[in-house]
Amino acid sequence: MLDIHMFSSATKVKGQGVGSAYMELVRLLESHFQNEFKVSINQYGRADISHYHTIDPRFFISTFSRRRGRKIGYVHFLPETLEGSLTIPQPFKGLFYHYVIAFYRRMDHLVVVNPSFIPKLVAYQIPASKITYIPNFVARQEFFPQKAEQIAAFRKQLGIPATKFVVLGAGQIQERKGVDDFVELARRNPDIQFIWAGGFSFGKMTDGYQRYKKIVDAPPANLRFTGIIERTELVNYYNISDLFLLPSYNELFPMSVLESFACGTPVLLRDLSLYRSIIAGYYVAAANVDAMNQQIADLRQKPAALAYMQQQARAAAAYYSEERLAKIWQQFYLEQAKEG
Template structure:
């Protein structure tokens, strides 16, 4: 092994997440790089996308084919292979649109990529079993949650909020529901728009777009939905993270009606901005968020809860405090040592 107790652990980060705007994978990747460079620079030495860099650990954030080929290099060269699991093969269903044989090949490739890793990191403990089912031994799967930086996602002063609302022509007293993420079926976009139709006295704003363009599943349908939305529904398209922060700050309620997720960065971003959160009550949220959000089983419950809290906003005070608890739990302070300890442990396992 190239490192010892006195030297830094060398980590080669491999990622193409920044090439596609508006997806959570890129946000999670950038947050981790910033965290390690800010708090762990004395113990960890990072390189980015160096195919032939010698390292104690090579950490794969995306499943690029070039990275797959790199994983076959000598362990003396690339060290311990770590795979960051931001999605599972089944979460691709309905998200991207490829010819069926090509889609099957891609899903098989993702499984093969994960099996190549010496260790996988999942952002939700519930997904350990799914990886075990595709051939990973339990001890080769670690859980480390997502997090967001307080310096980027935080509550802004009250006097700044009217300026942001004015930019989107939203009156100060108008109840605003905000959702963020890619426009695709699994995000529950159809329900988001249907709720807007049912509640014309509430403004619904979705920040996000078609990160994968025309290969987005059912692209024509969602393009039509965006182009012909209800008058009280706003689609911003893909925006910067600074704009996401602004929009989460002016939200009376953050709504993510997704059918399938791992651990959305969007939830942590909204929580860090103090927005009360409403979610489709997926089992995977129970461990990571406890009861710190408004749970809804379907669109009927979402509609009923929206009507209730929009008429009595005091009901949201409790969930605003719960969002602050979520932000504290998944803060950069709480994750700094977890990542450092993980890398130290992995570096000790490198054998030549």
């Protein structure tokens, strides 16, 4: 039996995709390979494989132990993707960014959730041969299309009429997520209900915290900010929504997009090159707030187009299914164990 040690502190901060991706992988391994893999969490005993999900200093120190076995690093961000997320003053920002890359270089192998990160890591002098692309996934038992009566009941609970068009956004409230455009779209469409599921996961460290706090405290009448909510509750919001909109300026492979696909909710995203290589055809793209506004109007006025995007969401969910990814992770760990 392969002894895999997971190292993560991602679940300490609620409302971030890193924690969701980590929990999904642990659950997958424990449910599919309990007779093949022994999974331990934050244990420093001897391991065949040590898989690092977060870059805590204590984890970095542990990489120098011979007991760690094959060291795998999960790349959820690069220094440049943190811009617009956190406020880190100099010289601490420079030191932290240097540390991020030093951590990745300590790994025997890296896993990225988006192939667009591979050339960026190569630019940091990390060989492409040491990098593998494995996409995220979500569990079907947690995110799924609900029955009409469940959807009607939750809309009633929120006080949203059955015929009201609902646009949902999700994630941390920060500039990088395109929250400003989401707010602007709510202002332009007062007859549409906008909902943003998420909050300030990093509190006052969030870039632009004071400005966004004022918006959250006094949003347009047709815009609701739910604050940080449990993943188990998110499924209700995806299902009552006619459209999921994520106007982020940079991402890897957002868990929220996969969660939306799994619920059969059409997806509208900012037109970013990193999406094209992984989910092309499964979503509607828009370059800026004006284009997003037009796409919302078109989908709202054309039920057939909206229904087609529902089909594409379901197709994406099938492709990024837990069953397919389970086989990929199984093969990856077995190959890495041989390398060790």
